[in-house]
Amino acid sequence: MPERSRRPRLVLVDGHGLAYRAYHALPPTLATSAGEPTHVVFGFASMLLEVLNDFEPDYVIVCFDTGRSFRQQLYEEYKAHRPETPDDLKHQLERIRQLLDALGIPIVTREGYEADDLIGTLAARATANGLEVLIVTGDTDLLQLVDEDVRVILPGRQRFGDYRVYDRQAVIERYGFPPERLPEYKALVGDPSDNIPGVPGIGEKTATRLIQRFSSLEEMLDRIDEVEPPRLREALRAARETVLASRRLATIVRDADITLDLEQARFGDFDRERVLQLFRELEFRSLVPRLPQPRQPVRKTAAPASQRRAVLTDADLSDLVRDLETCQAFALDVETTALHPMYADLVGIALATAPDRSYYVPLGHTTGDTQLDIEQVLQRLAPFLRHPEKQRYAHHGKYDALVLERAGFPRPHIDFDTMIAAYLLGENAVGLKELAFTKLGWEMEEITELIGRGKKQLTMDRAEIARVTQYACADVEATYRLVEVLRPQLEAHNQLRLFTEIELPLIDVLIDMEKAGIAIDVPYLEQLSIMLDGQLHALERRIYELAGHPFNINSPQQLSTLLFDELGLPRGKRTKTGYSVSQEVLENLRDTHPIVEAILEYRQLLKLKSTYVDALPRQVHPQTGRVHTIFHQTVAATGRLSSSDPNLQNIPARGELGLAVRRAFIADNRPGYRIADEPILLLSVDYSQIELRLMAHFSQDPALLRAFAEGKDIHAATASEVFGVPLDAVTPEMRRIAKVVNFGIMYGMQAYGLARDTGMSRQDAQRFIEAYFQRFPGVARYLEETRRRAAELGYVETLFGRRRYLPEITSSNPARRQAAERMAVNMPLQGTAADIMKLAMIAVHRALAERGLRSRMLLQVHDELVLEVPESELATTTELVTTRMSRVVELSVPLEVDAKAGPNWADLEPVRVKLSH
DNA sequence: ACCCGGACGTA
């Protein structure tokens, strides 16, 4: 659309104002992987880029404050109580200056003036020269500058990146009076942050009323007898001089001693590469597409001058094979039709035999070009996929390997996975495109540029081969290069063993588990669904009856209106959007109205039904007849696995109904599906108290070590210690409390939480925790030492060197610092348990294969392994799994495991095995 | 068609 001719436009940015606002408005969670805080720079940059894009200014200037301004000379107390700029903000202000420099935007400061005054002056000069002015700030004081030619842009209240533009009308709507009267308003109300006193008894409402009533402050003071109510008159009279002085302080200067240099302020051809370099250092990949387009279009490219070929003929294929024969390492990647590897069809294979030499082998494109026969490709490529003298690189190789295997290829062995490497290094974003940007400086084509998005998104097989070749080749080239960058970083972090002895070998184990899937009893779940339907309908009718009318029980909003407005029940906690109707709140309202009980039951039932009973049957794979979860290796901050599509790590385990759902997971005895021609059982083996045992090991606390060495019931033993009674005098109630404490300690729980969970008073809870630490002084020391180390290093680590970075561990905000401390205390325990389980899985996998057993692992639920086992192998497999699990590492305490077996996941009986310790 | 908060399932 052709741009209508318009007046030249100047954007003036209040540098400090915007940065301060970002500092306070944004959660200080954003940091680079190295721990450099960046949330202020990010907020500043995203707002600036947004404005540059939306308003396409011809000129841009940023103003900053200098030390003291004339206001301090006028009034000693001005901004007197403002604390020193915190260090993390100072550092980010420097980063902002670097950004502005790279963008070619001049910074204006002047001794004796605040940024406000410089902006006021520049705005006045600019409008006098016929320019249109936009002021970007985080400070509402600037709104007084709004007039016919000047608008002010403030960050949104909800999202910082959004903004609101104030013209004259918008100011009047917000305040009830025009912009030029804002200094009077501020003089009346006062401003604690500037230490401007204001008039006692005058708040926002009264000030607005007075300003509307009188045309100026002078008039107000002249006709002070008309001020209502009378008691205000006295206050106003007494504050007369202060108010007039305050107005002077609050009025922005428009004739400071500076000139407007428009030539210097012209915005346009900045050094894009410098900005990108800075964004890379700050890990701001999401801002890259929002950089204003320079005059000449940028070529989105990966490696400079690389050779990329589509493999379409026998001759092409022979060239590729020749290359594969001579190279020592190659990167591989597959293009497919879906994100779930069990549902993805192979569309093509990309291979890079060198960082600047890549091939794309199309196999399943529906578009016109010739494609080679898959059988032929398979024959020629197969020898390289597991070749012991070749190194195979991939980004998320688990996915590629499973897709290739399902397509008939030998499963490739992955020798380096860039996604896992980046995860171990603590990168915030482990996607290939993100890494290519932050580690290599490559701007890569997004998948949506190739196949579009939303409703009109193509599947990969419908995209043009030539374009997919460019896209896929860029990916493998990036992968190849990333290996060269990431490997030395893993070495520098001492994480090469963690990588090659735990994470990489685990890939094959997880592929086997994902591929195996687990059987569920679909007819049983369908029956259960019908039964729950009846119960839900009955509950629904009862709830509507008690409410007096139908409403949406699932809507927290509607429920809140009903409970608190219509039924008048006592309100509890607040949420951002209203009053909480959480389980916790409702539990407390149980006795006030019968509807509460019914709602709680309804919620639980619906959740179970929709998430499990109804959803699971839909996820049975049409070919295998089982459900296949995806195990994610690079998601959890502690090193645990996670599971999705469906999540099989949160199948209900408690309550009658929970167990009913769990009962649907069955040992697969269907003919044609069973793994052996005999009855099949599920075997579940889990670690007993592994995290508490690790606590004993790490802390070397004598009492805790002794309790585990003697094989005691740990919660009862804890109760006996802390309550000071013999073991056989511990009551169930004492044990229950000790159990809450044992878990709470590992999560950094405080008295408040203990009191809430046990029902004891805050004081009792406090005393109890103190007693605990007195009885287990090693634990107290260990927790303290962990926090100290975390603060010193900026990260914590597991027994095997897995790290978690905690940039907020030194935050000056106590709540945020304490949150980081709780993570610091928990991660080494949870993470080491995860490491141990992963090692055990690798050992079990290997042992089952070596012994030629048909038993196989199906699920991992953090401290539990679920296997399917032919009945005749039960004793052998149980013995094998339990010994591998308990002996995978040598700790100061024994690692005990429990084994149970049965026809389904709910009805399991202990399996007795002889364990030779 | 997407994103978010609130709620709730697991270890």
Next chain:
DNA sequence: CGTACGTCCGGGTT
């Protein structure tokens, strides 16, 4: 105001 996850739903926005 104890840790770590994923999924459902409603309700807001594109």
